[in-house]
Amino acid sequence: MINITAENEEYVICDLVARIFDETLCQRKNKRQFKEACKIEGRRLYDATVLVRLNYTQLEPNNPGSISYYKKNDTFFVTYTVADYFKDLLERPDWESIGKKKHIAVTEERRVLLKCDQCGREWSGIVRSGKPVSERLLSCPQGCNTPSNESAKIQEVNSYDV
Numbered sequence: 001m002i003n004i005t006a007e008n009e010e011y012v013i014c015d016l017v018a019r020i021f022d023e024t025l026c027q028r029k030n031k032r033q034f035k036e037a038c039k040i041e042g043r044r045l046y047d048a049t050v051l052v053r054l055n056y057t058q059l060e061p062n063n064p065g066s067i068s069y070y071k072k073n074d075t076f077f078v079t080y081t082v083a084d085y086f087k088d089l090l091e092r093p094d095w096e097s098i099g100k101k102k103h104i105a106v107t108e109e110r111r112v113l114l115k116c117d118q119c120g121r122e123w124s125g126i127v128r129s130g131k132p133v134s135e136r137l138l139s140c141p142q143g144c145n146t147p148s149n150e151s152a153k154i155q156e157v158n159s160y161d162v
């Protein structure tokens with residue numbers, strides 16, 4: 001494990017976050033997975049708590065964006081400003097965890113095809129990027145997974161998840 005010192009701190013944090021961001025894009029993962037990977041890798045490699053917030057802004061195509069951070073009680077609060085054309089990819093729903101929670105398998109993205117784990121019924125719908133997925137779309141037409149009262153929140157908190 002490499003220790004983070006005052007000398008290497010800036011390099012270590014920026015390198016970590018930028019590298020994981022590239023991997024996130026390559027692997028078509030989303031924002032939640034990016035933030036999670038930063039936490040896990042920060043802990044694993046440097047024994048540090050690294051919390052990242054993404055900002056979107058208009059940038060020229062080759063501009064890699066900018067990273068800033070501050071440190072408080074051994075936690076690094078990082079703000080990564082990236083080009084807004086990444087937003088569609090990064091803000092799209094996390095189908096894996098939604099599927100687990102709602103007990104459905106999602107077989108296709110954007111034009112989504114859903115299948116109920118319980119009755120096997122299939123249905124489909126459209127998902128707009130950056131918008132929360134509606135409960136109605138996720139509910140089996142046969143009512144197998146309809147929640148009782150709980151209004152399940154599939155909205156990501158758009159800030160540090162401390």
Ligand SMILES: [Zn+2]
Nearest residue numbers: 116119140144
């Ligand atoms: Zn069903």
